[in-house]
Amino acid sequence: MNGGTFFDTLDTLVDELEVGELTLRAAQAHRLACIEALMDAVGGSDSTVVAEGVESEVAALLHVSTRTASRMCDEAALICGRPAIYAALSEGRIDLSRAKLIAVLLGSEDLQELLEQAAILYAYTHTTHELRRWLLSRLPDAGDDAARKTAFDKRCVQITQDRDGMSDLYAYLPSEVAESLFDTLDRLARENVVPDETRTLDQRRADAVADLLDERTTVTTQVNVVLPATGIGASVNGCPIPWPAAWQLAVSASAGWAAWLAAPDGRVVNTSPGKYRIPMALARTVRARDQHCRFPGCHVPAARCDLDHLVAWPQGLTTDENLHCLCRRHHRIKHQTGWKVTHLGDNVLEWTSPAGRTYRTRPPNALGYAA
């Protein structure tokens, strides 16, 4: 019967998945044991330099970052020093994330004696999230003021760039959101200095989070978006983000984003390329360049001309290259009849009539613009 075959197949696949997971967990345990053995062989973790040497070895061998290698070494020391947890991982009864959670939350010998066996048993059949809640509900109240103070002093806000336009701000966020949030906290931290301040900048940034949540403060912040005219390499506060995301910020109405369009040589060619409104300085430049209407044979002075986006905004940017002077009549003709215009480079415009004839115009030779 077909149904039987189908369910047999499913059963086999699920079995294979289970075997795969068990193999993976055992292999993770083995990998940690290997790293631990390596650290032991080199001289234990007594010396920072020796530990860094092992981390570099692991990083080079596995093609991971030093930070990742360092984390793996820490995990190896943590898990391999706890035989019951290591055994549960090695036998595939729990995965690495549950193993780490138990090892970290039950750090002291007292807690290990009290809860470790029960926690491992609970972990067999519960998720990491459930295990965390189970453990936290059983931990004694933090009565140790010194430990609490040490932990409190470490408060900070950090941002780490990741790939694909994302960043960690202890939350994993799109880079533009992370940068904006971090910039806000940083600004607050720098403004919020009391007389005889003893808090570090890190600590003040962390305190700013609570201030923001309590709405004890308002802040105006501005994050810089750079859009290269080449269409690649956009960034927010120097952190790479996808061009379309940068463009969205540039055209957004929020005052919190300052967008700059940069030429390939890095020269800023417009400070608000995403806005339809043309900055005064840019308008002056375009009028000075064109001197008169750019329609073939028309000499209406630039001062009486409209500035027309050659490629309609927002597909086309508000830049000198995409703007030209057109008298009202020819502006209307461009938009309402069959005339087409293309920019051939060097400010040469090619007009194509509805009949298919082409005419080229260029600005008068002034201000160094090519004629």
Ligand SMILES: [Zn+2]
């Ligand atoms: Zn004209």
